[in-house]
Amino acid sequence: MNKSESGQIIVILAVALVAILGITALAVDGSMIYAERREDQSTADSAALSAAQTASASPTCATARTAAINQAITYASAQEGVALVNDTTSPNRVEATCSADNSKLTVKIVVTSNTPTTFAKMVSRDQLTTTVESTSQVTFGGGTFVGGNGIVSTSTTCDLSYWPTNGANGGIHALGDGRITITGGGAFSSSCARATGSSKILAYGGSFQYTTDLMIENSANVLILGDSDPFTAPNINPSGTPQKYWNGAHNPANPDSLWPVQTTQTYTIPDVPVMTAITPPACGPARVFAIPNTGGTVTPGTYTSINWNGAKNANLVFSSGQVYCFSGSVSFGGGPGLINMNGATLYFTSSSDANFSTGGGLTYSFNGGTFYSKKGSFTVGHTFSANDSKFYLGSGNFTADGSAVLSMNNSSVYLNNGNFRVTAGGNLDATNITIYIKQGNFTIDGGAVVKMIAPTCSTSACGVGPAIPGMLLYMDKTNTGSININNGTKTAHIMSGTIFAPNSPAIFDGGTDTTVTNVQLIAKGISVSAGAKLNMNLNDASLYSGGGASSVELLK
Structure with missing residues (x-):
């Protein structure tokens, strides 16, 4: 061996040792990360499925979304010790989105872990981060009934009459100091929406859609608003009236995003089996x-x-x-x-x-x-x-x-x-x-x-x-009779379920304080006037499902 070659074995051993340490680090730390990733994926999959299965029992996509998020957070915390939040910026999060027609709910779970390293510390990597996600989907049987709306007017003709029908032959009308409040759902008018005096139509957790005319008196103490996000709702500020100033400008106390949306969508009266x-x-x-x-x-x-x-x-x-x-x-x-x-x-x-x-x-x-x-x-x-x-x-x-x-x-x-x-x-x-x-x-x-x-x-x-499960009052499609709740003593009625009266006017008049809990109302037209109040809460509702059972699947 030449003197010039002496000590080379030390270099070779050093290089080999680095390689061995690298392979060891990859094997040990890699297996730890792989195990953590598999555990996180199992957590995400289980939480996504649990959320979807819970949501599938809900009558509307809005309420299903709430149920899915709550269940995912509860399940991940109780079963896996993972704290999920409904925040798109969080590394551990749950997101739930309804499709445009409310027929599908997509639930996305993201789980992130920081795994402490053993050998990778030698290269200044004290921990390694891994992120997994899982997506489940709920397809509602036959679509949620009437798109998950709390109130629907079916007539394509706007009725601008006053007493005795007060517009109930077409459109959604709040007259005088009448008030309609919907929680956990939206409103859809196949024709117009009208508010006069100091009346209000408020949809917390659902959009408000109309097809022909939106009639709000300038400078009048009125509101017709829809907040489509059930988690930020109520964004609506009922005291922010008038909704429109004398010059027609929107009142900034309520953002323009809450303004009712004009749509070209047509409403098809669903088939409901006759009793x-x-x-x-x-x-x-x-x-x-x-x-x-x-x-x-x-x-x-x-x-x-x-x-x-x-x-x-x-x-x-x-x-x-x-x-x-x-x-x-x-x-x-x-x-x-x-x-x-x-x-x-x-x-x-x-x-x-x-x-x-x-x-x-x-x-x-x-x-x-x-x-x-x-x-x-x-x-x-x-x-x-x-x-x-x-x-x-x-x-x-x-x-x-x-x-x-x-x-x-x-x-x-x-x-x-x-x-x-x-x-x-x-x-x-x-x-x-x-x-x-x-x-x-x-x-x-x-x-x-x-x-x-x-x-x-x-x-x-x-x-x-x-x-019929979920059906409270069923007025046949051919029934031209009316729904009349006319009460001057402000007695609070309790009504829960779906009221399906697609060819019948629905009139609430004369000081009625109708505490209608968990109700959908589908009628030819709806009017609330003379101090009547129609309070509709679709959360935790037992409503008519309008179709077969919902299906649940894990997409990825």
Whole structure:
């Protein structure tokens, strides 16, 4: 070996040592980063799927978006210890976006980790950063019903009339000091939108769209605004009126981004399955009614009519599971006492008027009953319990009148040709109910107190007979009758579910304070006037879904 070659082995060993250390660093630190990345990817995938599955149960894309973000944050924190935020600048974040037609929701999860190094520290890399993302998508069954809007006017003709319809034959109208407030959804008018006086139409968490005209009085204390982002809402400042100055300029107290949007989009009335009518029962042998006023049990069979006035504390019983047919009218009076019709079927067979009415100081119990009438009205003016019951009226009105206290939980009403009315101080309490009116009006009037909530499922626990999940009031597409809520006593009504009346004007007038919680309203036109207030909250709603089940998939 030449002296000039001495010491070369040290150089070779040094170079080899660097290479070995590099390979070791790559193997050790690389495996650590790979393991961390796999764990992060699993976290992102699981959070994205959990968020999408939770969101798929929501009735609108706006509420689904909220549910997805909340679930992703909760799941990642509880299961993986990762703190996600809804902020596009954050390294650990969740983003959720609705498609333009509200038929799809895309959820994106981004997870970032800083992994401490072992050998890479020798080259001043104390930690290495890795970022992964996962995207899931919810496709709503048949699209969310009416695009997730809280209120929809279907008529393409703008109705600028005042009393008595106040524009309800086309457009969305807030007149005088009327007010419409929508939370968790938007508004769509197939024609115009109008505000006068000091009225307001506010959509928190949904855009406001119209097709023909937007009528806002210059310098008037009015607002028609829509805030399409449910997370920054309410951006709307209701005190920032007038919305337009005398010269037509926008009031900067509310940004131009909240201004209603004119659109060329046309609204197609969706198909909704019609409620199934109950079938008439078979009648038994002819009977003669001969129960004294002291009470007794009525034998099943066919009667001409009944007009019974009970003595004090007398009870009249119709046997459960039995059928009672009548060719004429039935009325009760006298009392106090009890008319027990639990589980019975009452069938009015006549093609001429054969009415059912209550009177006297009696209490009435019709739980689990079935009422079927070819022609004639059903009128209640006393305490009447009709839970778990179903009603069909071929031609006649359903009325809770006078001092009626009517309970109709888990029940359904089918009116082929007649009006549904709660008037003159009547009280209706009905959880899990669907009312279908093929032709006729729906009226709440005269200081009535009403609580109506749509069924939340399709089992008997959520309504007997043909009740429709999520559907509170269904006015047939061909029904030209009207929805009238005219109440001068500022009674707060509670109504929850979808009100589908595409060919019917909806009128709220006269001091009504209608606290309509979790409701969609689809009507020919909508007017709110003379101090009426329509408060609509779609968050956590149980609304009609309008299609099949939603699908969930992991895109990447």
